[in-house]
Amino acid sequence: MQNIRAFFAGAAAAILFSTMSINCRTKPAAVAVPDSSRAEAQAAEYVSQGDARFLDSHLYGWRQAEAMYDKAYALHRSDATREKLLLTRFLIMTRQMDEDIPDPRLDETVKELCENPAGERGAMLCALAQKYREGIWLKTAAGEPARKFKVDRAWFGGTESSVGAYLYSFCARAGILANPPEGLEEAAERLKDSPLFIYLDFPRKGAQKLAEIEKTNPQFAELYDYMGEGLFQKRRYNGARAYFRKAIGLIPEYLRSLNGLGNVYSFALEDYETAIEYYDAVLKIQPLNTAALFGKGSALHNLGRYEESNAALVSMLETDLWRKGYASANNVNYYQGEGRHLQAYNHYLMKNRVRARDLVDDAKRFLPESEEVNYLSGLLFFEENNLEEAREDFLRVVRRGGSNCSAMRYLGIIYRQKKGETETRTAADDRMPSGGEYDKFRKEMDRRFPESEQGEKRALNYFLSSCDCMEKATHALSDQIKMIPAMDLEESEKVILKGKVEKKLLDYRLSSDSMIESMVKMASADRVEGKDVYVKLMNDILTRIRLANP
Secondary structure, eight states: OOHHHHHHHHHGGSSTTTTTGGGGGSSSOOOOOTTOOOOHHHHHHHHHHHHHHHOOOSSSHHHHHHHHHHHHHOOOOOOHHHHHHHHHHHHHHHHHHTTOOOOOTTHHHHHHSSSSSSSHHHHHHHHHHHHHHHTTOOOOEEEEOOOOOOOGGGGOOSSSSSSSHHHHHHHHHHOSSOOHHHHOOHHHHHTSSSSHHHHHGGGOOHHHHHHHHHHHHHHHHHHHHHHHHHHHHOOOOOHHHHHHHHHHSSTTOOHHHHHHHHHIIISSSSOHHHHHHHHHHHHHTTOOOHHHHHHHHHHHHHTTTTHHHHHHHHHHHSSSSSGGSSOOHHHHHHHHHHHHHHHHHHHHHHOHHHHHHHHHHHHHOTTTHHHHHHHHHHHHHHHHHOHHHHHHHHHHHHHHHHHHHHHHHHHHHHHHSTTTTTTEOOOOGGOOOOOOOHHHHHHHHHHSSSSSHHHHHHHHEEEEEEEEHHHHHHHHHOOOHHHHSSSSSOHHHHHHHHHHHHHHHHHHHHHHHHHHHHHHHHHHHHHTTTTTHHHHHHHHHHHHHHOOOO
């Protein structure tokens, strides 16, 4: 959805013109109702109700309008009603595809639009519907739209409606326009408050404006889903859930919002069982939903249900990751790489290292710079005693972020075995902690080893850096615990989450204690100039971790 909205945010003014509209925006013409034609009179009433809901200009309103037009057409099969019905179905079909809402009657809608289309505009709707079904964002190898045809602006007749301009936007998206029309700026200003064009410009409206739009458009499900995702990214989880639930209340099969609820429980609350319930609700509607399968695979991994996790991830990789051209290459690479990485991790934990190696190598093809992928690869190499390959992977990890304490520790172990070998020191490799006594010690070491350092000295640097990293990680978990009372969650959820993070902190402190002790022992046994200072600094860190308040 982001690429669609980004496209229109920059291009809305280039796809509108002030004279484009269709007659459904104007007041319905009076229907002559003979006294003897009760069915025709009832049909006219249904059409009038449909017109009112059509003007809501969002998915929920269009669905209500479709139901009214359908009833009217069943009673009185007029060409005018059929045209309104088909236009509404076209709008529903395209909006649902834009929002990843499954459309079981997609092929039927395209067939209806293309059977005996009403005039040139009907032919245009048929062509656009076919283009949407094929994948409106898919390009040829040359990067051009698959095909083009000419559009006559007269097809969008009328004077007041914004629907014509909105339809014109589909022509622009499909790349089927020969010449852009005139009068664009005026139309953009005139139509800016229509829900049709608000939808295309959500990101630029701002929170206050969107809140105002919510009040005037209480059934705007697309807005609720967008606001829910925005609040989730801002860690306002109760607010996010409220909006996701509003969207689902209007459109029960709004899979993005169902996935959004799953993500809140999985990634914010670490309530993986509840998260899986939401992902399963999505998969019941759409068994090959990429996001739900990925979320379920990740949640199952965190629950230690590794075989089930792999089954979900294998299914995820068999879905249409490109989403008919909607997805970006970065998103596709993420799913490809992370899906394989999680499988590799599962196999590693199940002691199937051969399969883990194959999968992590595949993951590297899609995410060559990923810290997590390179770390698992390095760990596998290390356990195979392939130390040079492991060293390269671990160096990629620390050069990317320096937050993986274990990668630094393994580098220390590897360099410890390279006694007497020297390497030129670079800023990217220099991970020694800074501040206070560290700075004094660093200056002394720089004086003694200005350009290169031996393997055993380099090992000490990585050991000390790993210890410092672990201390910072414990502080980060402690800070996370302190922030929980202010989180946008239910009070009972805060209590549960606090307990989970406190346990995570306790486990991390225990594992850090063990690893630091082992590094201190290795450093103490080596004959390296200045090692006593390293050992003292590492022991100081160990003491602080042990004495820190939980």
